[in-house]
Amino acid sequence: MTRKQRFDRRSYLKAVGAAATTAVVAGCLDDDDDNVINPGTASGFPPFEFTEDGELVGFDIDLAEEVIERAGYEVGEWTDIEFDSLIPSLTEGNIDMIAAAMTITDDRAETIAFSNPYYEADQAVLISDDADFSPETVEDLEGLIVGAQSGTTGEGQLDELIEDGIVDEDDARQYENYTLGVQDLEAGNVDALILDVPVAQNFADSREVQVAFIIETGEEYGFGLRQEDERIDDLNAALDEIQEDGTYDDLVDEWFE
Numbered sequence: 001m002t003r004k005q006r007f008d009r010r011s012y013l014k015a016v017g018a019a020a021t022t023a024v025v026a027g028c029l030d031d032d033d034d035n036v037i038n039p040g041t042a043s044g045f046p047p048f049e050f051t052e053d054g055e056l057v058g059f060d061i062d063l064a065e066e067v068i069e070r071a072g073y074e075v076g077e078w079t080d081i082e083f084d085s086l087i088p089s090l091t092e093g094n095i096d097m098i099a100a101a102m103t104i105t106d107d108r109a110e111t112i113a114f115s116n117p118y119y120e121a122d123q124a125v126l127i128s129d130d131a132d133f134s135p136e137t138v139e140d141l142e143g144l145i146v147g148a149q150s151g152t153t154g155e156g157q158l159d160e161l162i163e164d165g166i167v168d169e170d171d172a173r174q175y176e177n178y179t180l181g182v183q184d185l186e187a188g189n190v191d192a193l194i195l196d197v198p199v200a201q202n203f204a205d206s207r208e209v210q211v212a213f214i215i216e217t218g219e220e221y222g223f224g225l226r227q228e229d230e231r232i233d234d235l236n237a238a239l240d241e242i243q244e245d246g247t248y249d250d251l252v253d254e255w256f257e
């Protein structure tokens with residue numbers, strides 16, 4: 001065998017070996033793919049999901065990770081995007097699970113599947129501590145500038161107020177996230193915000209804003225999955241277990257006062 005042939009044979013083996021290794025790794029990854037759940041959320045919704053020192057934290061983050069792991073899957077990469085982009089991102093396969101205090105609605109359930117409910121909430125009307133008005137009912141919002149985060153059930157409430165002729169269409173404000181809305185409320189650029197009670201209360205505790213009154217909507221949050229994703233049964237079973245064994249209550253104690 002010449003030097004050249006020997007060399008060729010060695011490179012051949014190396015190439016084949018590398019290809020075989022790649023195939024094995026790819027095979028593993030394929031299996032792993034089903035095993036990994038990449039969750040997505042929309043931060044700026046404390047205490048469910050927000051960033052602290054650049055890190056994504058909150059009740060939903062902890063609960064989702066616990067549910068995924070208990071169900072026997074691996075938590076993949078978190079994606080943090082605008083609330084409005086979560087459902088498209090899920091259906092396109094960029095994320096596998098929505099964990100974003102998302103209310104289970106018939107409308108959304110036409111496009112995605114929801115886990116069993118894991119939290120209940122109504123809507124609150126939030127005003128500035130400096131406000132010189134104190135609305136007690138939706139009718140009292142007449143003539144005020146009212147805002148909500150795009151694509152939320154809070155925005156749904158605002159749309160109803162516009163339909164009912166209580167809020168003028170020109171006086172409705174949409175925010176990418178509620179944190180920006182609260183800034184505008186404190187700055188006096190908007191008179192009231194409509195958002196989920198637990199989040200409104202969290203802002204009231206930490207910012208110069210207060211809850212004026214509550215609109216009873218009786219919403220329930222669920223994790224969102226693609227309709228064809230069969231892993232939902234395992235996730236629901238894990239959620240049941242977490243609710244029964246006290247882990248859920250521990251997380252509530254940790255994130256809500």
Ligand code: GLN
Nearest residue numbers: 045100101102103152153
């Ligand atoms: N629960 C509300 C909804 O589903 C708000 C959720 C959110 O802003 N993260 O629309």
